[in-house]
Amino acid sequence: MSRYLLWVLYLGLAFVFTACATTQTNAPLPSPRLILQITVDQLRGDLPTRHFDQFGDGGFRYLWEQGAVYTDAYHNHANNETIVGHTTLATGATPAAHGMIGNTWLDRETGETVYNIEDARFPLLTAGAGVDQETEIDPTQRAARSEGRSPSAILVSTFSDELAAYTGGQAKVFAVSVKDRGAVSMAGHAGKAFWFSKASGQFVTSSYYFDRYPDWVNEWNKQDRTSRYGDTQWQLLHPQNTYLFGDSDDRPWETDLAGFGRTFPHPWGSADSQYYTTLLTVSPAGDELTLDFAKALIENEKLGDDDVPDYLAISFSSTDYVGHLFGPSSLEAEDNILRLDRVLAELLAYVDEKIGLEHTLIVLSADHGGPDTPGYSKSLGIPGGYVDPESWDRESAIARLKREFNIDGELIEKYQHPYVYLSPQIASRSDAERESIERAVAEELARFPEVSLAISSRALEYGNLPDTELIRAVLRNFNAKRSGDVYVVFEPNWFINDFDGLVVASTHGSPWRYDSFVPVVFAGSDIRPQRIHRRIFTVDVARTLAAYLGIRPPSGATGTVLHEVLR
Numbered sequence: 004m005s006r007y008l009l010w011v012l013y014l015g016l017a018f019v020f021t022a023c024a025t026t027q028t029n030a031p032l033p034s035p036r037l038i039l040q041i042t043v044d045q046l047r048g049d050l051p052t053r054h055f056d057q058f059g060d061g062g063f064r065y066l067w068e069q070g071a072v073y074t075d076a077y078h079n080h081a082n083n084e085t086i087v088g089h090t091t092l093a094t095g096a097t098p099a100a101h102g103m104i105g106n107t108w109l110d111r112e113t114g115e116t117v118y119n120i121e122d123a124r125f126p127l128l129t130a131g132a133g134v135d136q137e138t139e140i141d142p143t144q145r146a147a148r149s150e151g152r153s154p155s156a157i158l159v160s161t162f163s164d165e166l167a168a169y170t171g172g173q174a175k176v177f178a179v180s181v182k183d184r185g186a187v188s189m190a191g192h193a194g195k196a197f198w199f200s201k202a203s204g205q206f207v208t209s210s211y212y213f214d215r216y217p218d219w220v221n222e223w224n225k226q227d228r229t230s231r232y233g234d235t236q237w238q239l240l241h242p243q244n245t246y247l248f249g250d251s252d253d254r255p256w257e258t259d260l261a262g263f264g265r266t267f268p269h270p271w272g273s274a275d276s277q278y279y280t281t282l283l284t285v286s287p288a289g290d291e292l293t294l295d296f297a298k299a300l301i302e303n304e305k306l307g308d309d310d311v312p313d314y315l316a317i318s319f320s321s322t323d324y325v326g327h328l329f330g331p332s333s334l335e336a337e338d339n340i341l342r343l344d345r346v347l348a349e350l351l352a353y354v355d356e357k358i359g360l361e362h363t364l365i366v367l368s369a370d371h372g373g374p375d376t377p378g379y380s381k382s383l384g385i386p387g388g389y390v391d392p393e394s395w396d397r398e399s400a401i402a403r404l405k406r407e408f409n410i411d412g413e414l415i416e417k418y419q420h421p422y423v424y425l426s427p428q429i430a431s432r433s434d435a436e437r438e439s440i441e442r443a444v445a446e447e448l449a450r451f452p453e454v455s456l457a458i459s460s461r462a463l464e465y466g467n468l469p470d471t472e473l474i475r476a477v478l479r480n481f482n483a484k485r486s487g488d489v490y491v492v493f494e495p496n497w498f499i500n501d502f503d504g505l506v507v508a509s510t511h512g513s514p515w516r517y518d519s520f521v522p523v524v525f526a527g528s529d530i531r532p533q534r535i536h537r538r539i540f541t542v543d544v545a546r547t548l549a550a551y552l553g554i555r556p557p558s559g560a561t562g563t564v565l566h567e568v569l570r
């Protein structure tokens with residue numbers, strides 16, 4: 004080969020390499036105008052698949068057929084509760100870092116139970132819109148001592164915080180949910196959150212976010228959309244014989260709450276009755292109201308109307324309430340998911356019309372899954388049951404431990420799911436003594452038949468436990484300032500369902516797969532349809548959103564980038 008030809012070849016190759024490098028380094032990042040983060044409360048990963056053939060167009064079908072669908076996604080922390088999962092999705096961090104270790108925890112300084120986002124410094128903007136202790140069915144909200152709410156107890160930044168910081172505060176950041184914690188967690192520290200007050204029947208916020216309501220919020224609330232369900236009923240969307248659970252509407256383990264009944268149709272009652280707004284939230288009406296408010300927000304706050312990406316988180320709560328009252332394998336849950344599908348379709352059609360789905364990056368996931376009811380499981384020969392710690396012979400176990408460790412006063416301060424907190428006087432003992440007492444308490448707990456595992460926090464801190472997946476999940480849930488002294492895991496399909504007299508059909512909060520398995524789907528923008536079967540975790544979601552926009556990962560994020568989402 005002549006020197007000339009070699010030279011031409013060299014130049015040619017150099018050109019090709021330069022061209023490739025240029026394409027890769029200078030390609031513009033996709034620039035969606037809106038990041039829409041949808042969280043469905045208690046949407047176990049298999050539920051959209053099970054009911055897929057029953058869905059219409061534009062909702063789940065659009066997301067699952069046009070999106071990047073992760074079929075093996077999990078929360079990798081142990082306590083699969085609402086604030087824990089939401090904050091993990093928002094921050095890409097584990098509860099150990101973000102601090103939301105449970106819906107409630109015990110404040111060791113005051114000895115009082117803390118509700119995750121309560122903050123007395125920031126009262127609600129609507130007087131009397133706080134928790135109605137008489138009618139509130141959420142035992143964790145009832146635990147709150149003040150009506151104020153803020154994200155102050157979230158210890159790390161959210162993706163939405165990072166977006167606000169990256170854009171010099173120009174990104175508009177909002178979150179909406181029926182549940183206060185479903186909105187506050189996602190809005191982060193820099194965004195604005197609105198949630199539904201069952202006491203006032205309105206969407207409200209706290210003085211952390213606003214001094215006064217934006218006009219459009221007053222306007223929305225004045226329209227009194229809540230009362231339109233008065234004296235009507237939740238009816239089935241389709242003929243009953245078309246449902247998977249069409250033959251099993253009336254099951255004895257279902258909850259009959261305040262006249263709502265165990266069978267269709269479920270009456271909401273008159274708009275001025277005591278439980279009216281509560282019954283709206285335990286039915287598809289709660290999601291419909293959330294959608295209605297979210298549409299008004301998109302319109303009035305002009306989300307996605309310029310090149311600076313905005314962020315809207317919507318958390319739909321009805322699936323969770325319906326799951327608790329009736330179980331995920333019930334006619335009510337089945338109709339609810341079909342109606343949620345219609346809500347999603349209407350939301351996506353609205354976003355398409357206002358902003359364009361090609362300008363919107365959508366991510367949908369769930370804060371946790373949920374177990375089937377023990378009654379349903381048992382009807383199929385699958386074991387499970389309700390745990391009743393009152394039936395345990397705790398007194399003799401406690402007496403034995405007090406003798407052994409020479410304890411005069413109380414041994415146990417409180418069981419606040421999922422932790423046992425030992426009495427404050429134990430804290431004054433030496434570290435070695437505390438570790439021995441914790442281990443002994445854990446061993447006693449593990450003797451009860453429904454307890455799968457009881458893990459001492461000191462043993463976790465000292466790395467003094469076998470390295471199993473379960474223990475790693477408990478460790479990711481461990482925050483030294485908030486976690487209790489012994490973490491209790493019940494056997495699979497066993498859980499407590501009695502909360503101070505309110506008995507429900509099903510409760511999540513375990514590390515088991517039915518509680519940790521959730522959908523993760525990215526769609527819209529430039530996402531191409533694909534099914535991805537490798538195992539991923541929910542901490543990857545916020546990390547991936549940050550990578551997609553080329554911005555800083557949230558401060559505590561431990562997830563990895565889901566490379567299938569990035570082109």
Ligand SMILES: [Zn+2]
Pocket residue numbers: 044045084085086323370371
């Ligand atoms: Zn939840």
